[in-house]
Amino acid sequence: MDITQNTSPGAGTPAATPPAQRRVIDAPTRLVHWALALSFAGAYVTAEQEAWHGLHISFGYTALGLALWRLLWGLLGPRRSRLAALASRVRGAWQGGLEAGRLLGAGQAAAALSLLGLALLSGLSGLALDQEWLGEALEELHEASGELMLFVVLLHLGLLAGLSLLRQRNAFAPMFSGRQAGSGPDLVRHSLWPLALGISTLIAAFWAWQWNSGALARGEERHGGHERHSVHDGRDGQGEHHRGRSHDDDD
Secondary structure, X not given: XXXXXXXXXXXXXXXXXXXXXXXXXXXXXXXXXXXXXXXHHHHHHOOOOHHHHHHHHHHHHHHHHHHHHHHHHHHHOOHHHOHHHHHHXXXXXXXXXXXXXXXXXXXXXXHHHHHHHHHHHHHHHHHHHHOOOOOOOOHHHHHHHHHHHHHHHHHHHHHHHHHHHHHOOOOOOHHHHOEEEOOOOOOOOOOOHHHHHHHHHHHHHHHHXXXXXXXXXXXXXXXXXXXXXXXXXXXXXXXXXXXXXXXXXXX
């Protein structure tokens, strides 16, 4: 009879259990967050390039649509995703003492609310400019809102980095996975992936429509038109100059 025992390392040791996590952000909120971030980045990069005007407009319309959806979701969606939840974190910063983590969390929530407001302001002013509703009166407001939005984005990222260092926990992770380390029940009952898939389908359909309608090439057409106009004006100027010199020679 074999009476040897298994003395290999780890024998009889129960498997390590993964750290407890709970769901804190639903899928539609995360999808809209990242789609809005990419749309703003695209609109900002293409803002000063005349040849990319069509792309700039398309990114801007995408950002405006996403911001409007986030506003509605923040009013009618699950409790955890509502704007009131962010506002309560801002108000709660001054309750229970000026604790650093609480202040950083409140600042991050305030930055998120500010970003939504700036996205709506920038998108609506861009829409008015594109449709020529108020002429060029809103151009400075549109540009200023974009620059201020970039500043708040950087502030938002800095506050999240500060929270990560202070709490020794990745504060960026929940917006990727929807989950946060910690015990207790899920703060968001359902992930709502079908709704997130529907939103992504609408975004893809909008960009396909922009592509098929030629809206993405509007900047190239405008840029080419300006070049042709400049060349034409230059030729006219040269012709006038040549005719003037010929007239002087005749005299």
